[in-house]
Amino acid sequence: MCAVRAFLLVLLLAVPASGDGRVLLWGGDAEGGAPYCEADPNDPSKVVGFDVEVAAEIAKGLGRTPQFVQVAWASIDQSVQRGDFDIGMSGVEDTPARRASLAATIPYYEFTETITVRQADRDRFRSLQDLRGRRVGTLGGTVAYETLLEAQKTLGIVPVSYDDDVHPYEDIVSGRLDAVLLDNIIATRAMRRTAGLYTHYDRPVATGHYIAILARENTALRDRVNEILKARMRDGTLERIYRKWEIWDEHQTGFFAHALADSPAQPRNRATAQPKSAAVLRYLPSLLRAAGITILLSCLAMALAVTIGVVIATGRVYGGTLSRALLTAYVEIVRGTPVLLQLFVLYYGLSAVIKLPAFVAALIGLGLNYAAYESEIYRGAMEAVPRGQLEAARTLGLTEVQVFRYIRGPQAFRIALPPMTNDFVALLKDSSLVSVITVVELTKQTQIFAANIGSWVIPGILCAALYLILSLPLARLARRLEEQWRAPSE
Amino acid sequence: MEGAVRMSNVLRIDNLRLKRGAREILRGVTFSVARGELVALMGLSGGGKTTVLRTIAALETFEAGTIDVEDVVLHAGRSLPRATVRELRKKVGMVFQLHYLFDHLTALDNVTLAPLHVAHVPRDAADRRALELLESLGVAHRRAAYPRELSGGEAQRVAIARAMAMDPPLLLMDEPTASLDPARRFELGQTLRQLTAGGRTLILTTHDDDFARDFATRAIILSEGEVVEEGDPREILTNPQHPATRALLQMQHP
Numbered sequence: 236m237c238a239v240r241a242f243l244l245v246l247l248l249a250v251p252a253s254g255d256g257r258v259l260l261w262g263g264d265a266e267g268g269a270p271y272c273e274a275d276p277n278d279p280s281k282v283v284g285f286d287v288e289v290a291a292e293i294a295k296g297l298g299r300t301p302q303f304v305q306v307a308w309a310s311i312d313q314s315v316q317r318g319d320f321d322i323g324m325s326g327v328e329d330t331p332a333r334r335a336s337l338a339a340t341i342p343y344y345e346f347t348e349t350i351t352v353r354q355a356d357r358d359r360f361r362s363l364q365d366l367r368g369r370r371v372g373t374l375g376g377t378v379a380y381e382t383l384l385e386a387q388k389t390l391g392i393v394p395v396s397y398d399d400d401v402h403p404y405e406d407i408v409s410g411r412l413d414a415v416l417l418d419n420i421i422a423t424r425a426m427r428r429t430a431g432l433y434t435h436y437d438r439p440v441a442t443g444h445y446i447a448i449l450a451r452e453n454t455a456l457r458d459r460v461n462e463i464l465k466a467r468m469r470d471g472t473l474e475r476i477y478r479k480w481e482i483w484d485e486h487q488t489g490f491f492a493h494a495l496a497d498s499p500a501q502p503r504n505r506a507t508a509q510p511k512s513a514a515v516l517r518y519l520p521s522l523l524r525a526a527g528i529t530i531l532l533s534c535l536a537m538a539l540a541v542t543i544g545v546v547i548a549t550g551r552v553y554g555g556t557l558s559r560a561l562l563t564a565y566v567e568i569v570r571g572t573p574v575l576l577q578l579f580v581l582y583y584g585l586s587a588v589i590k591l592p593a594f595v596a597a598l599i600g601l602g603l604n605y606a607a608y609e610s611e612i613y614r615g616a617m618e619a620v621p622r623g624q625l626e627a628a629r630t631l632g633l634t635e636v637q638v639f640r641y642i643r644g645p646q647a648f649r650i651a652l653p654p655m656t657n658d659f660v661a662l663l664k665d666s667s668l669v670s671v672i673t674v675v676e677l678t679k680q681t682q683i684f685a686a687n688i689g690s691w692v693i694p695g696i697l698c699a700a701l702y703l704i705l706s707l708p709l710a711r712l713a714r715r716l717e718e719q720w721r722a723p724s725e
Numbered sequence: 726m727e728g729a730v731r732m733s734n735v736l737r738i739d740n741l742r743l744k745r746g747a748r749e750i751l752r753g754v755t756f757s758v759a760r761g762e763l764v765a766l767m768g769l770s771g772g773g774k775t776t777v778l779r780t781i782a783a784l785e786t787f788e789a790g791t792i793d794v795e796d797v798v799l800h801a802g803r804s805l806p807r808a809t810v811r812e813l814r815k816k817v818g819m820v821f822q823l824h825y826l827f828d829h830l831t832a833l834d835n836v837t838l839a840p841l842h843v844a845h846v847p848r849d850a851a852d853r854r855a856l857e858l859l860e861s862l863g864v865a866h867r868r869a870a871y872p873r874e875l876s877g878g879e880a881q882r883v884a885i886a887r888a889m890a891m892d893p894p895l896l897l898m899d900e901p902t903a904s905l906d907p908a909r910r911f912e913l914g915q916t917l918r919q920l921t922a923g924g925r926t927l928i929l930t931t932h933d934d935d936f937a938r939d940f941a942t943r944a945i946i947l948s949e950g951e952v953v954e955e956g957d958p959r960e961i962l963t964n965p966q967h968p969a970t971r972a973l974l975q976m977q978h979p
Contacts, residue, residue: 621825623821623823623825624825624826624827624828626784626821626825627819627821627825627826627827627884627887628827628838629784629814630782630783630784630814630817630818630819630888631814631818631838631839631843631887631888631891632811632814632815632839632843632844632891633838633839633842633843637842637843641827641838641842642827645829646827646828646829649829
């Protein structure tokens, strides 16, 4: 639903602003939802939220008309730098990496990183120390995720990365997680939606700030925005907006005073920005580990897909009317719906019935999905073996099972091998989809890496190199097998 | 005399009727074949020759009649009982017009497949016997070749060896002369004669009346799903009685 709304917004709002200087293009993610930015329930062609109102104030101060551009939250940095919009703001966190790679405004809101647990665990889990060895979820690519990664080293916490901020809280209730570490605003929203949660507002793990970001060279506009933000702090406009959206708290008073004293607030939970080469070294082990997960998941999912694919194809070629109809329905349904949807249903949709661990759900989801494609390849390959050869084998006295084992199977396998190799390489890359159900594989790890150092260049090259290292030997192996079986001549 | 012939019958087909959809392909075919015969099933295309062979090989079901191969009896019906078919396969071998050698196996492996997996002959014995067969057919030197590397004549002889490897008393061949030049055709005739001399019975379909006259012991003419004429090929193909036989000869010698 959220996605549908966001899609409509893209259609309605993301029309380029034809270079009109009187429009201020600002980018945010309407999927992020209230109170930040969401489609207006009364008029889905408009967005509402405190970020929307702050953006409107900035536009007003600049004498321009605000125009919203929908952008995926994880891509705001890259999008503003490439000029998709002038300003990005949608709960964008203040980090040293952002300050280093973009023109960042002064912070306009102070939040706390808070721990949310099951109501029953409120006395048991009160701090990160209490959560030693436990699974703690958060949004990937955030300061909170970084905090959890550090806690993994020091406290042995198991960080679980999500692509959205709704499912982590539901997973606390379902028992997949023991806690969630996220911004207090997000926690409050989750508490309203999901029953049985408790948030330790009074024990913040860290303090952070939201900022607006502009392209690196756009410092002149950034400075004007800073002045506008300060003026709106002074005249109480921001306070009015925050009160309206029920996010005003005692933190803001001190924070405003600090900001107006003209010493830009620094996030207190992180060291200063590291040089990029150091960041590469720091992230390389986790990229390699993520590549390991990618190849392991792909191999296991392919093995599953091949096994089930053979069963489906055999059933469709040899089975009775009923089993043929059921298997055909399976293939058509699986091929006709997005694998992303299938992963969601498997992991979240079924969690009331069976709580699959994320890796297992990813494996089953990809395996079952690819099984449908594999089965079509095998069915086609089986039917491509000349009927005359099957009849010749029958007249020699071979049973149907023997005909399959010695004649049809081996020849069909040869026919199926090239498209199978192709599918395996596709699966290797499709495995990146499983990050939506919290499995951190190569692409997700690269995104996190890129978000943290504020550049896609080095992480992108490393990631591409790793995928190639994984897929090229496979293609070579397949080609060698094909040549071997093609036998002499030809 | 007639009793003696019947006793040594390898095959008896009685009133065989076969329909596909609304089309009647065989309309009551009846004939018998004695041991050691080389029978040529002849007739214009669409007359039902190949269908008769396929039905004897239990590759087709039929609507009425019986087929008896050395006391294994196939009955009309929607399906053939598996046990009966299993027994029948031991009695009947078939060589297809397009040979249908197994593309992924060498000539030798094509021949040894059934002995190894159906008769459970040990590998070395199966190889030895297959080589003998290929030798007798003059293609032993091609044992390691794959089907696509064989000429038409070589493929045919490997296909004969494959069918012979299970030592069936009755061998069916669909259009074995179709793609052979005269020299090859003569060689094939000699080979088939050797087989029947060894006590084997052969039924083949052909358009080639010269081949039938030279090598067959009997010709059976099929037209529109019925036997219209049968007898010594030298006689009925020289002095045809039925219009269908005359039409066949007309086609071959315009």
